Amino acid sequence: MxxxxxxxxxxxxxxxxxxxxxxxxxASASSSAPENFVSCLLSHSLPSHPIGPAIYTPNNASYSSVLESYIRNLRFYESYTRKPYLIITALHVSHVQQAILCAQKHNLQMKIRSGGHDFEGASYVAEVPFFILDLFNLRTINVDIKTETAWVQAGATLGEVYYRIYEKSKVHGFPAGVCPTVGVGGHFSGGGYGNMMRKYGLSVDNIVDAQIVDVHGRLLDRKSMGEDLFWAITGGGGASFGVVIAYKINLVRVPETVTVFRVIRTLEQNATDIVYRWQYVANKLDNDLFIRLIMDVVNVTGSQTGEKTLRATFNALFLGDSARLLSVMNKSFPELGLEQSDCQKMSWVESTLFWTDFPNGTAPEALLSRVPQVRAHFKRKSDYVKQPIPKAGLKWIIQKMIELQTPLLTFNPYGGRMAEIAASAKPFPHRAGNLWMVQYATNWDATGSEAAEKYIDLTRKLFEYMTPFVSKSPREAFFNYKDLDIxxxxxxxxxxxxxxxxxxxxxxxxxxxxxxxxxxxxxxxxxxxxxxxxxxxxxxxxxxxxxxxxxxxxxxxxxx
Known part of the structure; x- marks a missing residue:
């Protein structure tokens, strides 16, 4: 040591x-003009896999729709936003290799996009001439239940992963995010977490192999890339090191029937005391139980004057039946007042729909849709909490949230498996010592820079108000929640x-x-x-x- x-x-x-x-x-940089880039691509195209159909320039009628289809944050699709020189929607690994080699030859910046959920648009926006390498066509998923593994290409979405697992097995799942339209490439390479992380850890804790195209255009797997690079792209972000083509994941076991609940409490229903208690128990509960807390500001029911109150929503996934869940809750978190009528039993794949706010009874095929349920302008930030917030501090934060009205807070509890894995095991270091992660979220519909400044400022204010209660030296942040403010x-x-x-x-x-x-x-x-x-x-x-x-x-x- x-x-x-x-x-x-x-x-x-x-x-x-x-x-x-x-x-x-x-090293000297190339000064070649970007106009020659397309010629380079076409001249190196393989006859068996021509790259021409994958190239979209502004002169192509489908250019705008291809660009817009995977822009999830409308803040980066304004009229004044710089657009890419072209888009390559890779249909084959050779297209990725050609893009890398030709872009270096002609000194053109490449942005790599898999699902478009990058919170700051870093996968499809730049301040210099650039092109997008879009991987949405590389979306093959091969599930092998016998070995309890799956190869998943980077352009697949989480919803597609969940559905393809469900097709093969009703007792397997994978620990990843709750938004089904998120792309695998960015989610997995940055860490990836979801409502099974207290049981099984992060997405990257369950990745056993990968394929990446490096700066020399070589297609490498774990053995040929080496353990250092494999470590880096399982939590350190793939886009810094190459173009990740696919990940091999270990599937995890889930019960045939799981239990979920969504319980809402306002200030008038003792939300402050319940939230205060949540802080002390959420990371210590049975590892099968994950309770996410969302706090936002709503109108007081029946108020004629627009009076505001805080709403605390407790969303839970329990890998077991309702009888055992109620036993756990009555023992460890009776303050919430969970009742049998609050509990819903369903399959694990149905629980992924529940967590995405699909109506009850929605068919699992909805997970295959690549159209987001909501598209908006938004800003996100993140924090980590190491000590419970004192009740006086909690009341003060709630007061500030009511004053600001717009940003909401989401608390994701740690503990369980998250506390058992060493901080150096993966690039993602936020393990033992953290009680929960915070997400700050603000959405708005208005277009233009003035509206963006207004709502981003509100988000930053709430972030500053939280300063006394979060990690310090450094003030930790989650890489998947990209935030250019830091x-x-x-x-x-x-x-x-x-x-x-x-x-x-x-x-x-x-x-x-x-x-x-x-x-x-x-x-x-x-x-x-x-x-x-x-x-x-x-x-x-x-x-x-x-x-x-x-x-x-x-x-x-x-x-x-």
Missing amino acids: QEMAILRLSQLLLLPILLVLSISCT GINHNDKGSNFEGRVFGVKYFKENFDKLVLIKTKVDPGNFFRNEQSIPTLPYINIHTCSPFDSLILQYQNISFL
Whole structure:
């Protein structure tokens, strides 16, 4: 342990030296014009898998619909939003390889989109000329119940994954998100969580293999990419390291019948005391039970003056029957007052529909729809809580929420399996020590920058009000809940320092390892976006001095 600590310290101390060395040891960027990009793609197209049908330029009649179809945050589909030079809707792995190699040759930035749920539009918006590599056509799912595994391509949605598992088995599922239109690529690579995380951990805790196309255009699996890169793309974000084509997941066992409930309490129904108690029990309950808490502001029932109150909604999934659930609740959380009439029994796949607010009785085939139930302009932020909020603080937060009216808070409890996995096991570090994760959410319908500024400001205010009650040094954040407020990487000479600002919030101590892996597999920083993992300054080991090479050997970095 002491040797590892010394090595880690040496890596950090060497960063300033590497920055100085980079002045004389940098790679030259291509200055080719982007107009030649399409010609490059077509000239390298395989006869068996022509890339032409996958290319959409603004001159194509379907360009706008293809672009808009997977923009989930309308804040990034305004008239003034920069549009991509073109869109490649890859139909084959070779199209991904051609896109990577031609984009490097012609110095064109690539944005990788799998489902479009990136909260800040980083997968389909840029401030420089760019194109989108859209993976929605790469959506094959092969479920093998005999081995209890499945290969899932990155362009598949969570709903499709759940449905394909359901087709093969009524006693298997997978721990991932509750929104069925989320793309697998972004969700899995950033960590991925859902209402079974207290039982089975995160999505990435159940991934056993992957396929990725690297900066050289090579298709690699876990064995050929190596354990470091596999580790990085299971929680550290795939788009910083290459284009993830597919993940192999371990399915988990679920009962034939599960139980769900949704219980609502307002301030007038003692919501403050119930929420206060939730803080102390939610992470300690039976691992089969997950109770999400959502707090928002609504009108007081029957009020003629528009008086507001706080509404606390408790959504739960229990991997068992209602009799055992009621026993657990009566013992550990009687304050909620759960009754048999609140409980609904259903299959696990039906519970995924319940959590997405589909009407009762909706057929599982609804999970195959790629059309979001709601499309809006929105802003999201995240936090982690390590100590229960004092009752006085809770009352103050509730008062501030009523004043602001618009943002809502969602609390997702940890404990169980989440507390048993080491913070370094995956890039996702937010494990033991956290009671729950917070999501701040604001949606609005009005268009334009003025409306966006108004509602984003409201979200930021609630975020600031929560400062005394959340994690500190760093104030942790969840990478899947992308938030450019906490830092932006401009991918220039200060990239490593800019990246550290948000990187330690997302990844804590794992950030430095991610930087070393990124520098090894993509030293030229081709795979980049506003919050990608930065590289150490690029050094060509063949042209730099012996002293430079000595530093690289000391850091045990093997550059490609």
